[in-house]
Amino acid sequence: MIKLSTLVVAISLALSSQANATTITASDKAIKLAKDTILIDTHIDVPYRLHDKWADVTKATDDGDFDYPRAIQGGLNAPFMSIYIPAHLEFEGKGKSYQLANLLIDSMEAIAQRAPDKFAIASSTADIEEQFKQGKLSIAMGMENGSPIEGDMKNLQHFFDRGVRYITLAHSQSNHISDSSYDIRRKWKGLSPFGKKLVTEMNNIGMLIDVSHISDDAFYQVIELSKTPVIASHSSLRKYTPGFERNMNDDMLLALKKNGGVIQINFGSSFVTAKAGSWGKQLKSTKESAKKEGTKLSNDFDAAYRAKNPYPFASLEQVLDHIDHVVALIGIDYVGIGSDYDGVGDSLPIGLKDVSSYPNLVQGLMDRGYSDTDIKKILSGNTLRVWKQAEAYAKKH
Template identity: 50%
Template sequence: MKKIYLIGLTVLIFACKVNKTPETDHQKKADELAHKYIMVDGHVDLPYRLKVKNFQMQKEFTGIPVETKEGDFDYKRAKKGGLSAPFMSIYIPASYDTQGAQKLADSLITMVNYIATEKSDYFEVAKTPAEIREIFKKGKIALPMGMENGSPIGEVADVAKYRAKGISYITLSHGKDNRICDSSYDTTHTWKGLSPFGKDVVKAMVKEGVLVDISHVSDDTFYQVVEMSPVPVIASHSSSRKFTPDFQRNMSDDMITKLGKNGGVIMINFGSTFLSSEVAEYRKNLQAEIKSILDKKGLKARDEAAEPIIDEFFAKHPLAFADVKKVADHIDNVVKLAGIDHVGLGSDFDGVGNSLPTGLKDVSDYPNLLAELLRRGYSESDIEKICSGNIFRVWEKVLAYAGK
């Protein structure tokens, strides 16, 4: 669908007789902190977004994201929002076999390196927290990389190869069970968690200093990973299942608690359907209704003749969105269960399409979330941990263990 329709969710505002910092001060302080501290986002899907837009490896190509109206990310918007280090997602669809997955992964890694080379005044590739800190001092945006879906790992030795290519985390699976483990989206339960090969892959990741990312994996996989891993693990872009009880992709309260005991960090996904079951259900019903209308006319959603029908439908039935307060609710829940040391930001910008919450529509909007956290009593130290302190702590522990 080419057009975007918005509707705000009803927000109840309760007034209470307490001394409060004026709203303008909250926003001003949030903007200050967003630029004072390094801000890491665990998952931004820029490379694949550019790939499907037919990104060309040419110097004259204007799509390198310094300033653009397309997508959710570019340099200028990122600097406005205080984003310092977005993990570039090396996303591999579940449909790819190992050989195809490796070719796609290599092409996306090459793309990220190309962007950093061609726009070296703005971007620089990073492989460690120390490198991110140095890049931050230069005023540039660091581009660490995470592989979303471990399907390019054809043999255990590939873990070291991809670490050498700049991959700092591997999301073990994506939308389907793979050779490594089961997926939260799949009902096949091929391995009842990790496969024997998958266990060897996790061991190799620990050895090589690659963060183990349990976003997308099944519950069984998560528990087995946490049980066997001698280092903290991450969820690079997941949210709390408390607010989406039927959405297995998010983490249950028990999983979040165990992640905290493991020392890990969950980086909250901003997608509205990750944040609110009410929004997810509303959207699901709309999709079913428009599908029924198209089916009766013998049309598919991709058909040119379907476009005006879809446009008319959504003009009368606007989409619903969560809001920045709901993102803060998810952070609150993680802090309640696991503590302030175990939560971060994993927006999924450029990956969740037209479902970003009101107040967090692109990478310029992070201060809106920080302002909401300040309203809720989070300290400056808390904000620093959420922005980067927590993921750096985990990442450095993983690197230190590998170094031994």
């Protein structure tokens, strides 16, 4: 007799195998273009992945979405590693978020020190460009959730000095800086008084402001206050996910263009299609109903549910639709890549399952008529532009 857990694993593996199939196969030209170009992905969650379970990503790993061999295969040479701080009340304002942020930064420095022939910490656009020439994979860092600032501008300078170059102001709950798009309690009705001061100080030191995760009101307040272009480091479009405030709508895109910023498209299926988002809500509802009925949930509950209700993975083509819409609405100069690899679990689209997959994206762009010049803007040119503008502003202030 086959155990339920064994059967579920077998079904899950079969589904995973199906999901890894792709209708787009990268040509030699697409692979070469990816590898010959600085390729910046503004959001990869390696630090917290390694915090949960250590793995030597300087070598091939058995799990996760990132390691050095796969990055090289995909042409990824300049990821922003996310210094992710969970949005727990036990972290906010109690020193724990500050401590965790420093610990995660330590882990990235350890990777660079472990394999200095492969990795190097990058804290400027000049670092990115020089390390690319040297054939090294740059580790840039962005902080996801501004909780570690803890209301003290000295901490902002501290993390800048440690190499953090953007801050996502809030995460899944409102904090002392900003309201969150996920949090129905709109404590600040946008930014807090401290948050408004923080935006100015981030401008002054050259720290990019990341508007992913924050509420719509907070977004427009940032746009009004910021003297430099902002980024949405890992967001997609509300056009394809109606009602999902975590993504950006067309009015926000138009405001982003006026600001000169960039939206980096998130690959997670629930960010790409409404169908995937609805699946997640249905799973949550089913679990809550079972708990109310007194049913004890097994460790295999999620896998068993997925076996009966296969997850509706987004496709690479649908990710490309998001890029197309940004380009059609506001132009080629305002879109980039923010995959959320190692941050969205096993919800990644067919054809974009890990960091080896960027050539598939490049091929898809080529197939849709994008020129090499335009593709290079998406891969890094647009992000480098806003980063350089932030650096230039800071030199004057």
